[in-house]
Structure formats: structure tokens, C-alpha cells
Amino acid sequence: MPADPSPHRPSPSPAPAHDEPSADAEAASQGSPPEKPTEPAPKARAGGRDRYFDALRAVALIRVVSYHTFGWAWAGLVFPSMGVMFALAGTLMAKSLERPAVKVVRSRMRRLLPPFWFWGLFVVVAMMIHGWMPGWQIVFWIVPVGDPPGNEWGVQAWEILWYLRTYLWFVLLSPLLLKIFRRAPIPVLLLSLVPVVVFQYGWQPPYDRFGSALTDLATYLFCWLVGFAHREGVLQRLKPGAVVLASLAALAYGGWYALAHQAEFGTYDLDEIPLAQTFWSAGFVTLLMYFKAYYDVDFAWLARFKRLDRIVTIFNGRAVTIYLWHEIALILAVPVIDRFWNVPAFEKWLPLESQWFMFGIGWVLIWIAIPLFGWVEDVAARKKPRLLP
Incomplete structure (x- = not known):
């Protein structure tokens, strides 16, 4: 989900100096005919969409469907789609918070909840037909700040809602998180890895709605904040060597932990191992976002491939x-x-x-x-x- 599907604009890049005369203008002033302009390369779609982010979101969704079809334990190591989607949503949220926070949060909830309600109506009715009787917890089918309840018959449908719940909490917390992040970007970014470490080696959250929400927030907090870092221009100021080294260290630790603790968790699937998921996603997403920030890529070349570009748009x-x-x-x-x-x-x-x-x-x-x-x-x-x- 998915990450936020609303239109967005790419991070600002240096604009051309409009007060400098163009080559054609100089030629005309000297009395010579201007050179015939070359055909411009295809650019990103109007409306400010960044095709690099769009392409990442499309790949993330394909990976999600593939994982839920085949159950590949290695899929998260190849492409940690949830971490990528939270990072993309984080950078868009930071951009949106240039407007009043209350309006932004309200807008995000308005975009998320009606599709969720429409989908949930089918799922809830189907579960009730198959013997489910909801209690007061049905309020979480209205605002999913906690995992919505259901029965075993519908578990395959509703178990994916953890992402919407986590996304909603990040949206609600973002005005405060962004203020804290702006005070000390790098320290806050590094400290965002601490909660999941505490949960693994110290206090463990309870196995209930509260505990699940807290664990997921801790697992993907770094990814959300690295989206802030991209939007706020923090990544652009970092040295490539330091970023690559730190990212590879996070990847190495996350990968090692997943593989070394297979006996404990019964798998090396990152989705089952929050600590490994956090560090692997942190390293992977940082490289993706830094690549975007450092090289200012926008995947404008997608416009040359009409069908592929159309699929990414959809x-x-x-x-x-x-x-x-x-x-x-x-x-x-x-x-x-x-x-x-x-x-x-x-x-x-x-x-x-x-x-x-x-x-x-x-x-x-x-x-x-x-x-x-x-x-x-x-x-x-x-x-x-x-x-x-």
C-alpha cells in the first residue's frame, strides 16, 4: 500500500538561472541563425511525479504479491518492500508537512480510510456469514489504530492490515517526529534503531494489539525517518563513503542475524525477525534514497516506454x-x-x-x-x- 499513492513532487533540484542568455539568444544577437534545437529527452509526467519513486513503489507491490503467492523466505533479502514503502511515504509526508499539520493528517486519513472501509465491508460481511460475531473491537474496522479483529476463515485477507495500521500511526506521529528530527537529524536517525534492539534484548512488548503496533513502529521507524532525511536534504550533505559503509554494515548485521538465528525463529524470513528486518531494511533503503539524492535520478526515461510507463502510473x-x-x-x-x-x-x-x-x-x-x-x-x-x- 501500500505507501501513499497521492501525487507528489520530487525533491527540489537547483533551477537553471533564467537571467543567463541562452545559446539561441546569443546567436541571434550576433546576427547568425540559431542552431536547430535537438529533440528534448522525455521528462517526468506533468504534475511533479517522480518516476524513480513511482518505479520503486511498483516494484514493492509486485514483490508483495509474489511473496504472498510463493512464500519465498529470501524475498525480503532481495527487496525489502515494506521498508521501501515506508521510506517513500516518509519523504512524501515531510513534503506535505510544509502545509499545516492538521490539514495534512486529515488529508492522509481521508485518502486511506474510505478504500479501507469499502474493502472491509466485503471482508466483515463474509466473515459474519462464516460464523464470526464481532464485539466492541469492531471499532478497529473503522479506524485501524489497532489490528482489526476477525476469524480464522478470513485471516489471509485481514492479516495484511498491519501495514495500514502502522502507516496510520506514522501519519499521526509525523508532525511531532519531524520537529524532533529537525533538531538533530543524524543523531535522531541513528537513535531510531535503538527501540527494536531494546525490544529484542530487553523489554519485549506484549503479544496483543498494543505490542504488535509498537513492534512494527520500531521496526520501520528508521525507514520512515530516512524519508524525512531525503526530503530535508540531509542525505545530500553526507559523504558517499560514510553512507555506503554504514549501509553495508547495517545490511551485514541484519543478514547475519537472520541467518544465524534460523533455529530460534524457524526461518530466515525477515518478516518473522524484527531486528533483522530493521537493519536490513535500513541499509537497503538508505542506499536507495542516497542514490536518488546524490545523483538526482528521476527515471524520466520511462516516458520512452509507453506501456511500461502506463503500468507504473496505474x-x-x-x-x-x-x-x-x-x-x-x-x-x-x-x-x-x-x-x-x-x-x-x-x-x-x-x-x-x-x-x-x-x-x-x-x-x-x-x-x-x-x-x-x-x-x-x-x-x-x-x-x-x-x-x-
């Missing part, structure tokens, strides 16, 4: 929809494939037992969900509803 304009509905799409892919077994030609020629086939069917259903349900994101953003962004 992924970003419907990030919340894709994140919320992808698990339901994967759930529905199973009975859809079961129907294929009743067609002899499909049974003979299609790889119905392959997870890759289920992955493909899942994406077909996701692309059906995008025009069916994605318009809710437009309504939430106070835009004219469209089938595709």
Missing part, C-alpha cells in the same frame, strides 16, 4: 487498491483454477498445479479489481472517479 494511482485486494485475488484464484480442471483441454494443456499459474490468475483478478474498486481512491482524494488513473 500501480501508483491504485496502490491502496492493489495492496488491499491482492490477497483476496489470490484466494479467489484457487476456486477459479479448480473450475479449469473440469475442462479437458485446460486440464491437458494448462499448468493448473503450478504456483506460477496461480500467480498469473491472481494478477488477472487484481487487474479486474482495479477498475471495479479503484475509483474509491479517486473519491477519497476528491477527484473525479475513473476506471483507471
Whole structure:
């Protein structure tokens, strides 16, 4: 989710000096014809979208769907999608907080909650049909500051809501976090790694809604703040050698901890090991954000590939929809494939037992969900509803 799908502007870069005469103007003043201008290279889309961030968000969403299809334990080591999405959301939040904080928080909640309510209506009704009786905890289906309740029948659908809950808490805390960050950016950024270490070696949060929220906030706090660091220009002022060395050290520690504690956690999957997730994501995301800050990349070349550029646009304009509905799409892919077994030609020629086939069917259903349900994101953003962004 997904990270925040609202339009955003890239970090400011030095603007050209408009008071300097252009080459054509100089040529004209000397009486010679101006040189024929070369065709400009494709630029980022109008509206200030940064295609580097857009591309990262699209890759993160693809990785999320892949992980929930195949269950690859190594997926988080290749691309820690949740850390990336929190970092992107953090930099956009810092940009938005140039406006009054109350308006920004209200706007973020307005963009998030209606798609969540629309999706939740289907999930809650389905669970009630399958025997679930909600109690007072159903309030978390209205404002998910805690994990919304559910039954085992619907767990695959609602277990992804931890991300929305964590994102919502970061949004609510961001005005205060940004003030603290601006007082001492680097010390605050480094100290953001302390809570998860304390939770691992000292006090452990309880296994309840409060404890889960606290653990997830601690796990991804650094990623959110490194988004602040990018927006505030802190990363640009750091020396490349120091950033790369620190990032590699964090990656090494996170990777080592995950691999060395497989017996304790039963896996090296970062999603199951908060301490390893924190340090691996911190190193990975810092390199991605510093690369953006140091080289000022914007992936404007995407405009040359119309279809790819269009797909990236859809992924970003419907990030919340894709994140919320992808698990339901994967759930529905199973009975859809079961129907294929009743067609002899499909049974003979299609790889119905392959997870890759289920992955493909899942994406077909996701692309059906995008025009069916994605318009809710437009309504939430106070835009004219469209089938595709």
C-alpha cells in the first residue's frame, strides 16, 4: 500500500538561472541563425511525479504479491518492500508537512480510510456469514489504530492490515517526529534503531494489539525517518563513503542475524525477525534514497516506454487498491483454477498445479479489481472517479 499513492513532487533540484542568455539568444544577437534545437529527452509526467519513486513503489507491490503467492523466505533479502514503502511515504509526508499539520493528517486519513472501509465491508460481511460475531473491537474496522479483529476463515485477507495500521500511526506521529528530527537529524536517525534492539534484548512488548503496533513502529521507524532525511536534504550533505559503509554494515548485521538465528525463529524470513528486518531494511533503503539524492535520478526515461510507463502510473494511482485486494485475488484464484480442471483441454494443456499459474490468475483478478474498486481512491482524494488513473 501500500505507501501513499497521492501525487507528489520530487525533491527540489537547483533551477537553471533564467537571467543567463541562452545559446539561441546569443546567436541571434550576433546576427547568425540559431542552431536547430535537438529533440528534448522525455521528462517526468506533468504534475511533479517522480518516476524513480513511482518505479520503486511498483516494484514493492509486485514483490508483495509474489511473496504472498510463493512464500519465498529470501524475498525480503532481495527487496525489502515494506521498508521501501515506508521510506517513500516518509519523504512524501515531510513534503506535505510544509502545509499545516492538521490539514495534512486529515488529508492522509481521508485518502486511506474510505478504500479501507469499502474493502472491509466485503471482508466483515463474509466473515459474519462464516460464523464470526464481532464485539466492541469492531471499532478497529473503522479506524485501524489497532489490528482489526476477525476469524480464522478470513485471516489471509485481514492479516495484511498491519501495514495500514502502522502507516496510520506514522501519519499521526509525523508532525511531532519531524520537529524532533529537525533538531538533530543524524543523531535522531541513528537513535531510531535503538527501540527494536531494546525490544529484542530487553523489554519485549506484549503479544496483543498494543505490542504488535509498537513492534512494527520500531521496526520501520528508521525507514520512515530516512524519508524525512531525503526530503530535508540531509542525505545530500553526507559523504558517499560514510553512507555506503554504514549501509553495508547495517545490511551485514541484519543478514547475519537472520541467518544465524534460523533455529530460534524457524526461518530466515525477515518478516518473522524484527531486528533483522530493521537493519536490513535500513541499509537497503538508505542506499536507495542516497542514490536518488546524490545523483538526482528521476527515471524520466520511462516516458520512452509507453506501456511500461502506463503500468507504473496505474500501480501508483491504485496502490491502496492493489495492496488491499491482492490477497483476496489470490484466494479467489484457487476456486477459479479448480473450475479449469473440469475442462479437458485446460486440464491437458494448462499448468493448473503450478504456483506460477496461480500467480498469473491472481494478477488477472487484481487487474479486474482495479477498475471495479479503484475509483474509491479517486473519491477519497476528491477527484473525479475513473476506471483507471
